[in-house]
Amino acid sequence: MPLVLNKIFLISALVATFFSAPKFVSAKETADSTKDLKSEIKEYISHHLEDAYDFSLYSYTNEKGEHIYISIPLPVILWDNGLQIFSSSKLHHGEEVARVGSNYYKLEHGKIYKTDVEGTITYDEAHHATNYAPLDLSITKGVVSMLFIALLMFWLFRSLAKTYSENNGVPAGVGRFFEPIVLYIRDDIARPNIGEKKYMKYMNFLLTVFFFVWFLNLLGLTPLGVNVTGNIAVTFGLALLTFLITNFTGTKDYWLHLFDPLGSSMKWYAKIPLYIILIPIEVLGIFIKPFSLLIRLYANMQAGHIVLMSLIGLMFIFKSWLGSPLSFGLAFAISLIELLVALLQAYIFTMLSALYFGFAAEEHEHH
């Protein structure tokens, strides 16, 4: 079984690169003893929900009262009068100033600002930093996760396609698991919503977006602690693709439906007062549809992560034989529900995208 061995080797190599060499990025921070547990948990949760410049594995407070963070640093790429590339370990979780060439950068509330040697950051009245923030193109935790999922999907589905041609069109191995899903998307999502004639054109996007969202949702449930689909920029990107595809593949009937929904059923002078209201609503609808897509995915994943993390946090607040097992059980149950939600949200995103493509591809029989 050389092929299986190969796969096992590849997977273990991937896992090894992720876990084996965590660099010790120690940042000194004297633990504030007055900071209570509740605000610490709150901070932890909000930190988890955000994208980060490194893969933090764990942190602890040593006997001297210093916070030690253990994490895998990722490259920071800034555009500040030329490309600035450095490791995120230089940022030290915002506790030290990173010196790159003749520039100094500091991490403040999850954003990188340009500072002077001492790392002074000035604030306005609303406590927003007024320092110059260079254009940030960093490979963050979310970017790494997305690249990882993209590579995984490429490798998985390429090898799947290969087994089909080797096996005379019969699925083998993991293909037996994925074939029904692919067929479901084709026969129960794309065909009925888009129509027999045009559905093939949209299948690439629907399948890609379904598996991409599903895998990313599942990755968010692993202890790696990534929250990619709960990041509004990511869901915005996905919804933007749906928006562009819908409008660029729109047929004449689609645009007629938008700007002349009543057609020849009414005289033109009767349509004017109606269209003053109707057309703005229809035009707004073009934008509201993908907007609801992006908000739904973002809010669902974000809410799921918050609930899960809060329940885990409750364990440390209760610290009793009754409360902690109870919140552990709840966290376990919510994890199972989140497994379902991960699939359901990917399904709904694909389903609604297909529905919108169906509007765009519609062709009325003219009577």
Add this chain to the structure above:
Amino acid sequence: MVGAGLVVIGVGMGIGRIGGSAMEAIGRQPDAYGKIQTAMLIAAALVEGIGFAALFAV
């Protein structure tokens, strides 16, 4: 805060009604299971969206 709670109650009732009606519909017409399920999920997703909007407005 109270408003958000009220919205969540409303959303819960809405999704409950959607689910209940879908069950009844499936009971009446088991053949249309797939179509009813799709329509149910879309309606539920739309109601849910309002709930999240309220929660994030807090």
